[in-house]
Amino acid sequence: MMKSSVLGYPRIGAEREWKKALEAFWAGKLDESEFHRQLQEIRLNHLRKQQEKGIDFIAVNDFSYYDHILDTSTMFGLIPKRFRYEGGKVPLSVYYGIARGTKDAAASEMTKWFNTNYHYIVPELGETSPVLTENRPLMAYREAKEKLGIEGRPVIVGPLTFLKLSKGYRISETDDWLGRLLPLYVQILQELASEGVQWVQIDEPILVTKLNADDLQRLKTIYETFAVSVPNLNIMLQTYFESVEHYNDIVALPVKGIGLDFVHGYSGNLSSIKALGFPADKVLGAGVIDGRGIWKAPLREKLALVEKLAEIVTTERLIVQTSCSLLHVPVSVKHETKLVSELKDALAFADEKLDELVLLAKAISQGAASITGELEECDRAIQALKLSGERNRSDIQHAVASISAQHPERSRPxxxxxxxxxxxxxxxxxxxxxxxxxxxxxxxxxxxxxxxxxxxxxxxxxxxxxxxxxxxxxxxxxxxxxxxxxxxxxxxxxxxxxxxxxxxxxxxxxxxxxxxxxxxxxxxxxxxxxxxxxxxxxxxxxxxxxxxxxxxxxxxxxxxxxxxxxxxxxxxxxxxxxxxxxxxxxxxxxxxxxxxxxxxxxxxxxxxxxxxxxxxxxxxxxxxxxxxxxxxxxxxxxxxxxxxxxxxxxxxxxxxxxxxxxxxxxxxxxxxxxxxxxxxxxxxxxxxxxxxxxxxxxxxxxxxxxxxxxxxxxxxxxxxxxxxxxxxxxxxxxxxxxxxxxxxxxxxxxxxxxxxxxxxxxxxxxx
The missing domain is CATH 3.20.20.210 (TIM Barrel)
Incomplete structure (x- = not known):
């Protein structure tokens, strides 16, 4: 049976419950215990929804109280000295102080998460020595299993990505910092393995950017260390937002699975797999459903792509998944009651993308005939929007073609x-x-x-x-x-x-x-x-x-x-x-x-x-x-x-x-x-x-x-x-x-x- 996977789910809730809880807590309208209770309820609802939809691999630890990179920084005790952190579990006052600033301390820098409109809090290294304050992935795994019976797949930001997105250290200190962080990652993974965790998703989106020889050696060191330290833990090395650079080096790493983006990285990743093959000892996480866009997936095209991949990788070693976390899309189309059917029928938000994954997995396992009705409905919706008068205004198209062919410049320098x-x-x-x-x-x-x-x-x-x-x-x-x-x-x-x-x-x-x-x-x-x-x-x-x-x-x-x-x-x-x-x-x-x-x-x-x-x-x-x-x-x-x-x-x-x-x-x-x-x-x-x-x-x-x-x-x-x-x-x-x-x-x-x-x-x- 073909398996399905989601790399992460939107935090905010269908009615922005998460946002409302945060702002009520900041305003002093919720005490800390009630705040934690409300966020847990939101988090469990998100997991329950994926479970009920039939998703096989459900990400845990994708939920955050503000930002997943800030979570990683505070998990490692990397708190700028101006926030007067004294060790132990990081209190919410310090956590939110880093994100928003306090009366006495400026907030940490905020910048774009790769080429998305999501902003992360930039980790500041150099002032403190890293220490594991709490094993967040383990806590998330336990919660999902104990509360809902879900065998979750803990998500962790990978060491190389975390370092490359951080500031406050010289390039010459990169290996020193890797040497300090790596034992903490190993400790997290060992504790997860001891708990019985089957799969861990380690996100390394930095691998779709250009890396130098030193970075490739660091990557090799990281994952060889993990392989030796936790030999029985299945690691899904996850990339997204584009095709990977240095394909051969990445697929040679000692991990159980590799996740590749076949939406935004479609051409590069498919070409690499066709030309160079895929290791027989690894699982391929095929990101075929767009985690950043809101349009209904052309299911026939996606099915053909998965079948093409299955010829190279084999169905048993293939997982259909989102191209990235669904953090970047709204929660559900069902709440949109005012859109014309021509448009609404062509949309797919997070919940609809869960359905698309399940349909693709079913079609591969049972044959395309098992979803004939859904395929025909998808075709009709996409074609209706394509023929819309709003998309075929010749007056605008001709005017814009004329202007864009000219050289636009002011009359004087x-x-x-x-x-x-x-x-x-x-x-x-x-x-x-x-x-x-x-x-x-x-x-x-x-x-x-x-x-x-x-x-x-x-x-x-x-x-x-x-x-x-x-x-x-x-x-x-x-x-x-x-x-x-x-x-x-x-x-x-x-x-x-x-x-x-x-x-x-x-x-x-x-x-x-x-x-x-x-x-x-x-x-x-x-x-x-x-x-x-x-x-x-x-x-x-x-x-x-x-x-x-x-x-x-x-x-x-x-x-x-x-x-x-x-x-x-x-x-x-x-x-x-x-x-x-x-x-x-x-x-x-x-x-x-x-x-x-x-x-x-x-x-x-x-x-x-x-x-x-x-x-x-x-x-x-x-x-x-x-x-x-x-x-x-x-x-x-x-x-x-x-x-x-x-x-x-x-x-x-x-x-x-x-x-x-x-x-x-x-x-x-x-x-x-x-x-x-x-x-x-x-x-x-x-x-x-x-x-x-x-x-x-x-x-x-x-x-x-x-x-x-x-x-x-x-x-x-x-x-x-x-x-x-x-x-x-x-x-x-x-x-x-x-x-x-x-x-x-x-x-x-x-x-x-x-x-x-x-x-x-x-x-x-x-x-």
């Missing part, structure tokens, strides 16, 4: 635009601004709900939004900011807002996924051709500008970010989708400019996360991503200042692409990385306007003037003061009123100190 813009705006040295949004109070959220439910008419809601704009325009002036924003009070989400106003999008009722911590997002679905229907942001921005003599920025989300933060159609390329979005946004940029808005911010925080994991594919992606941004922004006048924003990514290897976007000003997060990005500018000259975020808005702590002054001074050692802006590192929507005001006042005071120090300094031409 930045050096000339900057002079014209400075003459127009007369900004002081180190202009201050924010990224766009201000706190969305309970009153704001309530007003939006009343309007959406029809309890308020459009005029009532518009008047309320204007009142909020009035309040915050006045506050920004009082604080002393130079360039203002309207606050985005009418927006639920920076992607959803625009998707609701563009053709080609649809929205779910409960399609939530975890972005970081308790922050859940409901990505739009781009299912048809994207088209501009009319101005989206002009009314509020124009009104805000009438309330002040200082410049107000128009605020838009860029084409690549809208695409990367949406679930997108699969029948055309992502490049084509990006150009459709860029064409629509260009029309909005032009509408803002015609309304008298002379500064327009087109945010692209998600450019990095769409970067392919394979180096050979990255240059092409960056080229069309830059092209899409320029299509959206290139038609404005020289004096119209284009801003953009990026956050929580590593940019050192794409500085030149960022510069090629030709934005007049870019703001980039540096606060959580403690200024490490500045090192990129020590190595690369950047000649456009830039603002490095001087404080972390994802933490409730209020940064001191001294802290921000230090960040400013370090940046000014490598950046031209004439082009330097000062701002927070991201939007302020999730922050409270008082902390926002206090933090911005400190930011302006730090700016004034910097102005006093640098205003009269001669400016070196080689900065």
């Amino acid at each position: 930045f050096s000339e635009r900057h002079i014209a813009q400075q003459k127009k705006w007369q900004l002081p040295i180190f202009p201050t601004t924010t990224i766009g949004s201000f706190p969305q109070s309970p009153e704001v959220r309530k007003a939006r709900q009343q309007w959406r439910k029809g309890e308020w008419n459009n005029e009532q809601y518009a008047n309320f939004i204007r009142e909020q704009i009035d309040i915050w325009i006045k506050l920004q002036e009082e604080i002393g900011l130079d360039v203002l924003v309207h606050g985005e009070f009418e927006r639920t989400d920076m992607v959803e807002f625009f998707g609701e106003k563009l053709a080609g999008f649809v929205f779910t009722q409960n399609g939530w996924v975890q972005s970081y911590g308790s922050r859940c997002v409901k990505p739009p679905i781009i299912f048809g051709d994207v088209a501009f229907k009319g101005p989206m942001t002009v009314e509020e921005t124009k009104y805000a500008q009438t309330q002040t003599k200082r410049p107000v920025k128009g605020m838009l989300t860029g084409p690549i970010t809208i695409m990367n933060w949406s679930f997108v159609r699969e029948d055309i390329t992502r490049e084509q989708i990006a150009y459709q979005l860029a064409y629509a946004l260009r029309q909005e940029v032009e509408a803002l400019e015609q309304a008298g808005i002379g500064m327009i911010q087109v945010d692209e925080p998600a450019v990095r996360e769409g970067l392919p994991l394979k180096a050979d594919d990255q240059a092409k992606y960056l080229a069309w991503a830059v092209r899409a941004f320029r299509i959206a922004t290139c038609t404005v006048q020289d004096t119209t200042q284009i801003h953009t924003h990026m956050c929580y990514c590593e940019f050192h290897d794409m500085i030149h692409s960022i510069e090629a976007m030709d934005a007049d000003v870019i703001s980039i997060e540096t606060s959580r990385s403690h200024g490490e990005l500045i090192h990129s500018f020590e190595l690369n000259t950047y000649k456009l306007g830039i603002g490095l975020g001087v404080y972390d808005i994802h933490s409730p702590r209020i940064p001191s003037v001294e802290e921000m002054t230090s960040m400013i001074e370090r940046a000014l050692r490598v950046l031209d003061p004439k082009l330097f802006w000062i701002n927070p590192d991201c939007g302020l929507k999730t922050r409270g009123f008082e902390e926002t005001i206090a933090s911005l006042r400190n930011m302006v005071e730090a700016t004034q100190i910097a102005r006093s120090k640098h205003a009269q300094e001669p400016i070196a031409n080689n900065r």
Whole structure:
């Protein structure tokens, strides 16, 4: 009988029960014992669901109280000294302090999990020696077996991946750190083996990236050590998100199984197996069901793929599974009661993907005839969406083809635009601004709900939004900011807002996924051709500008970010989708400019996360991503200042692409990385306007003037003061009123100190 496996299940729950429990605990509304009880109930429900669906290998220890990488760090006692951890089991106060910051200690850095929209907490090595604080995989295994009778497969982040994603140590210390961590991994595995665990899933997604000879030797050392230390434990070495590099080296490792992605890594992994075969002593975990996408799997194609693999590997040594954890998709389509059947029937969220796995396993074991009805139903759903009028708009397709064939560029280079813009705006040295949004109070959220439910008419809601704009325009002036924003009070989400106003999008009722911590997002679905229907942001921005003599920025989300933060159609390329979005946004940029808005911010925080994991594919992606941004922004006048924003990514290897976007000003997060990005500018000259975020808005702590002054001074050692802006590192929507005001006042005071120090300094031409 063919076996099925799931690499991980969404934590948040169908009704976001997990998120609600976390936030209630943080707010002091749940005591710790009740908090633990509620999370256990959620966790067991997830396991029970997979058990009832008929999944054979169910992952345990995939559940987290915040983030699985943070779980691994704290399991090994790798706690930064600033959190004053004294040993033993890590208390929740320390655990959440690392993730969110405390009054006295800054949070650890947060960055993207490979090329997804999930964020992990970056482990900080170097300050402490690792020690096993608790065997989390063992606890998860025991719970599943004792409570539900499930023989779970514990999941552990592999040593090489953990080290490669960590910070705080020199490359020369890698082997030393591996030597410290390896005995702890061995202890975990030995305790699991003693408990009677049959299979352990060790996640090594780093294996789909380029590794050097030293890393390959480390990989060999790790798994040979495991083979000697726990010879009777079956290890499934799991990879995902792409095809593996160094296939021969990986399949030669002494493990019982290898998990490969046959969705995003389809071509590379299939080619390797066809050309090089697969070891006769190993099980292949075939990731054939997409763990990141939301579309129904073409079951006939998937069945043909599994049959092809079975010819090479044999059915007995083959497991059908998800391509990665289902962490990246919503929980269930059954909660979507408002979608048209044409679309709903073509969707598959986490629970539906469980059904697809079980069907494939059944078809291989009993023959395709055993699922004839399901195959025909799948064919009908996919074909109906393919023929949809929304996917076949010739007017949009022709217009976008014409524009994308042109070379998008501003009429004059930045050096000339900057002079014209400075003459127009007369900004002081180190202009201050924010990224766009201000706190969305309970009153704001309530007003939006009343309007959406029809309890308020459009005029009532518009008047309320204007009142909020009035309040915050006045506050920004009082604080002393130079360039203002309207606050985005009418927006639920920076992607959803625009998707609701563009053709080609649809929205779910409960399609939530975890972005970081308790922050859940409901990505739009781009299912048809994207088209501009009319101005989206002009009314509020124009009104805000009438309330002040200082410049107000128009605020838009860029084409690549809208695409990367949406679930997108699969029948055309992502490049084509990006150009459709860029064409629509260009029309909005032009509408803002015609309304008298002379500064327009087109945010692209998600450019990095769409970067392919394979180096050979990255240059092409960056080229069309830059092209899409320029299509959206290139038609404005020289004096119209284009801003953009990026956050929580590593940019050192794409500085030149960022510069090629030709934005007049870019703001980039540096606060959580403690200024490490500045090192990129020590190595690369950047000649456009830039603002490095001087404080972390994802933490409730209020940064001191001294802290921000230090960040400013370090940046000014490598950046031209004439082009330097000062701002927070991201939007302020999730922050409270008082902390926002206090933090911005400190930011302006730090700016004034910097102005006093640098205003009269001669400016070196080689900065």
